[in-house]
Amino acid sequence: MEKMVISDTPLQGDEMVSWAAYHASKQSIPEEPECGVALTSLLPLFYDQAKSVAMIRHSMDVVKRAVDILNPGQIPVITLDQPLYTLAKQIQWRWPETHGEDHFVIVFGGLHIEMAAWKTLGNLLDSSGWTGVLVLAGVASTGTADSFLKAAHVTCTRRAHQVTASSLYLLLKEAYSQYTSGLDEGQDPMPLDDWCAERVDASPQFQFWFIILQLELAVLIYVRSVREENFLLYTDALSKLVPWFFALGHTNYARWIPVHLRDMVTLVTKHPSVYAQFLAGNFTVKKTTHAFSAIALDQAHEQNNALVKGDGGAVGLTENPAALRRWMVSGSRDGQIDF
Template sequence: MAFLKALGSLLRDSGWTDVLVQAGVTTVGTADSFLSAAHVTKTRHAHQLTVCALYQLMNAAYEQYRLSCQALREKIMPVDEWKVVMTENSPTFHFWALIMQLEVLVRAFLSSVRSGDFMLYQQYIAKMVPVFFALDQHNYARWMSVHVNDMKKISAIESVSHEFQQGHFVLQKTGRPFSRLALDHAHEQNNAIVKGDGGAVGLSGNPAALGRWMVSGPEVARVIQEFQRTLSPPEKDSEKLGHHEQSLAFQVDFADNVTKIIDVIKEAGNPFAERTCDFLTLQSTEIISAATHEAMKSMLTTGMQQYTSFVEDRLKTKTKKFSDPIKRNNMVLIAGTKRKKKGTGTCKLSILKKNNSLFSRLYIACQTRPGGLDDFFQHENHSTPPSLSSEGQIRPGLKSRLMECLEQLSPPEAVRSDADVLILDGAAIVHMIRPGAAKTFRAYAEDVFLPHITLLLQTVSRLDVIWNMYRTDSLKKTAREVS
């Protein structure tokens, strides 16, 4: 869970949650909860979908590079060499390659626990520690370093190491494959059974009662589970069934969600095909600061240096106290950084690339079926109409410019109507009446605004003043962000 939170801190404001929402994988509120790992299972599933989508996007980018080299008769680099070159030249490629690497690390660590592979467990948990050091999560960094060091010492004890190699460092509650649990996870499940509906609340304040509960709790949980099995015996072959994610329905739904995520990302541009020197977010035209890119480049190296120094100075030579503070890195992440808009030239180039791809598909379609440009342009061919938006952002404008069009349709006529009710736009009246000698809002209201309203009220029996309300789902939200 802690590592998922660290991964969420890297992905915050990167556009990742927007992609999940637009792909229909989850809702807005649930997607935001993935950043803090509020629900571990759902968050882990979201990262699993993401890493599959990123892997396919990286392969698609390499295939595009290979085809372009063949067309230009240039030498084609091997995929590993191509990754190194793109990582050095493209900040966007480097960031999402790093995210994919960390998501694979999460899946590998989970696999080591679920399968009871002690060697893999040691290998991958040691790779997690530098990330905690780099992101200043010192509590986890400090005690996970101790845990990794203890696991190495246990490996030297033949009898204990043999048991751990057999998978006895985790717990197997059922006969299902790939379903083992970490010991702390199993304890939490037993505690939930013993507690019931608040049965163990308040025990932490009484040491004697807490001790009795800790001793008797697992046994009580076992008795409860045996009683439940007696009331509803399981099916004969239930222990031989496969993992729940091996069902056909789950696999089809998983593949469908991966395809949706890929389509949404491709619509904004494949991040692994980005060749600019700017660090761009998904689903946005924003450019991340260069300081964030430098922090991402040095994150794993800095974390590994701190981890190595911590183990050497505090666990081996003990030249420093274990409780001494650890130096903070204060890395500049995407969240909270000042961003700037993508340049006009870059935006136009991106639009031209999309249009080029669109007309290429149109040309291919016209070879096999009847149709023409007139039929093609009768339908929307962009998710966001270019007449109303630019790069997915609605075009700002002034309402006063509409008057030029409206005046041509309806020439003004000096006709006075006998009205009983007058409705005024409060904001328009404020902009129309000059404040004059008024220096404060109170003076403006008493000396300028209210007298004008009173004068107008003499000609009608009722006068209403309407004020704007800026709702969160209104188009005015974009105007406020621009201003």
Template sequence: MWMCKTVQVTDAPPLPAWTGFNRATAKSIAPPITKIGYLPVIDASPTEMSTVNTVLVKSIDVINKLNLPSGVLVMDQAIYSKAQQIRWQNQEFESRLVLRLGEFHTAMSFMAVIGKQYKDAGLEDLMIESGVSAQGSVNGVMSGHHYNRSIRCHKLVAEAMHRLRFSEFLDSLPEAEYLGALDCLIRLRESFPEDFSDEAKSDHVKMLQAKYKAHLEERSRSNANYAFWNSYLEMVQVLLLFIRATREGGWELHLSVLRDMLPWYFAYGRVNYSRYLPVYLQEMSALKVTIQVCMKNSAKVNLPFSGQIVRLP
């Protein structure tokens, strides 16, 4: 997407941003309509052990009434940690309940890591001076607490950096290679949206990507500042892949991206996620065959690229 946005094609409409781009290129079918029901409210603190235990007991009751072998519960990290402590001490809970970490708070925590890494390196000033974020709300962007605003700011900054970086790569090419790259990008741009995925897999696009990757590695070795901001783009890419996996129901991509996120939680003192995310990854990778197949099959349904943050089973 970033490569295409560096080229202007006559009479072609402008390419949409990341979300619109994914919606336009995703080949999917509408999923069947599902019914959502609400259970009785438990009027107690959600982080109390007794409350969490009640939730697990009620979940078993619901599973029994529906004649299901097991059930999946999604919760944020604060409740997940307590629920796991209870579940590990109860054989029925352990065998019949699958606990999952909620994607929303996981993404917020990762944005806090990004903010901590790059805030004082100039990212905060860049967002304020460019008008992407107001000075009064930039702390919420850096901490990830303002989820929508934070996602928007990182997408805008990352797109601008991607386009500048790729333009610099094109300018470094000899004239013959530059013209070949330009022709490749124009064909890729003109294939949007119907044939974009097929064109992106073509040999000439793969060759251009290989040259671009080699250029980035060479520039990163010779320029520490260049390498530093390359790492910002890589972290934002990990964040966007995580969101994409969630919205499309990509189970294997979900687990793969979490493995990429995990070292950053350790590096920047996100103690709770550092403690429980390895547990979550281990349990999700070792699920019973029937449940694992169900999770993987969710990716084969080709769910549309949704605006919802929680889409996985």
């Protein structure tokens, strides 16, 4: 249905398309892509907690051995969320001869970066009246709107900010049109960027919502870079987000995302083969052949984890040693590598 609507220009009546469908229509997909749907699997699980230097170093060794079997000579690429990424980088700096940056590429989890960015926006929007506007507009209930400030559900939070960014941009264009229509005949209007800069100086309220719009667009461009498998856009979007983590006190992300960004921009000289694969879109995971459908590596990790964890009131494997042992002995071995 959305394909039919997108093909209509302009849209008719109350027809609408989603943000993802619009960008999917703009993304060109080759008839025979170099890489098809990604293969994902689980290595044997460990009952011990991952948040220790010993476990992260051991995991790096296991991944290295697995990669050497599957693709000899390849540099292992490992994706971790923020606390574990910190440990992995410290291991690289402590043992450079065996686990250093010449031997592994450590990647910061893209899903967790997006969640942290939405939480950063929530810090700015707290007590601004934004959640009340969403409730009055019928976008969400009161409790759900409040959860957007903490990015409790990343998909719903992203949609709320997509609606907000679209609304703010429409209001911006309307205000600019009123400015241009009020000019005397023959008077040239200021360019939009200059007019916005003037309004920022003149109105604190305009300045606040203009900042919100700019930050929302920066995060959405980051999400788009992952969905489109665009590595150059990914690094550019990250560079735009880093100052906000510093400004709003997200200390751990402010410290470690610049390290991740440095690693990514130096791949071209340090690991040219990995850089070439990232440019081809292989810094993400594609589970379908549809356009605009790639996901971050750590999101694929989370989806694999969900396959072996209990749902509802059931106890997950990671919380029950006996269940974990039974699964390790008698569970499905498809896609697993034994060591």
